[in-house]
Amino acid sequence: MLALALASCRHEEQPPAPSASASAAGNEFTALSRERHLQAELTRANARWQSKPSLGECATALKEKSDLELCESAKSALAAITAAPAETADAALTTLVPGALALGRLSERLRYLSLEELGQRRIEGDAGAARSERAPGAVASALAAASHAHQGERAPHAEERAVQLSESPISQQLSLTMRLERDVIRNLGAYLEYGSLPVRRAAFESVKSLHAQRPRWPALDHLLRESAVLETDDALRRDLQQLSAGGALSKRQPDHSAETK
DSSP states (O other), rough: HHHOOOOHHHHSSSSOOOOHHHHHHHHHHHHHHHHHHHHHHHHHHHHHHHHHOOOHHHHHHHHHHHHHHHHHHHHHHHHHHHOOOSSHHHHHHHHHHHHHHHHHHHHHHHHHHHHHHHHHHHHHHHHHHHHHHHOOHHHHHHHHHHHHHTOOOOOOHHHHHHHHHHOHHHHHHHHHHHHHHHHHHHHHHHHHHHHHHHHHHHHHHHHHHHHHEEEOHHHHHHHHHHHHOOOOOHHHHHHHHHHHHHHHHTTTTTTOOOOOO
C-alpha cells in the first residue's frame, strides 16, 4: 500500500502536458504580434511615400549618358512606389522589387564614382601640399584673409557651410539614394518578416529574384539574416538561411559588375 501511495504521489507531481488550446493560443499570439508589427511598418512606409521623396536632379551629379539613364530609371521606379498606397501585398511587391533593384544599381554606381572622386581629390591635395611648401607666404595670406572674412560669424553656421561645401554633388546624390534604397528594402522586409505565411513566401520569392540579379547586396543580405532569425516556419527559415549563405559566399568573389566600369 505504501509503495502504491508513493507511486501515486510521484505521478501527481509531474507537470501536465500542454493542451491543444494552449498551443493554439501561442500560435494566435504569434500571428497577432506579426500583424501588429506589419501594420506599424506599413504605416511608417505609407507616411514616407506620401511625402513624395525625390532623387533630385540627376544631371547635377552625373554626366555620362549611362549614369543618367540609371538615375532616370530609379526615379521612374520610385514614382511608381509613391504614386498611391498599395492595397495588397502583391501590389506592393510589384512596385517595391523593381524600385529596390533600380535604387541599388544607382547607389552602387554612385559609390564607385564617389571613390573615384575621392582618389582624385587626394592626388590634387598632394600636389597642392607640394606647391604650398614652395609658397608659405601665399598660404599665410590666404588663411589670414579667410579669418578676417569670418569675423563676427557664428561658428555653427560656418561649420555647416564648410560641411556643405565639402560634399560634392556625387556624395550628396549617393547619400540621398542610399536612404531611399534602405526605405524601399525596409518596406519590402515588412512583408518578408511580418506578413502571413503566404505573404512571407511571396516576399521571399521576390527577394530571391533580386538576389539572383545582384548577389552582392549588403542591405539585402542583412534583411535575409534578420528574416531567418524571426521566421517560425521551418521550410521558409531553411530557404532564407540558404539564400543568405549564398550571398555570404558571393562576397568572397571579385566583383566585376558592369555598373562600376
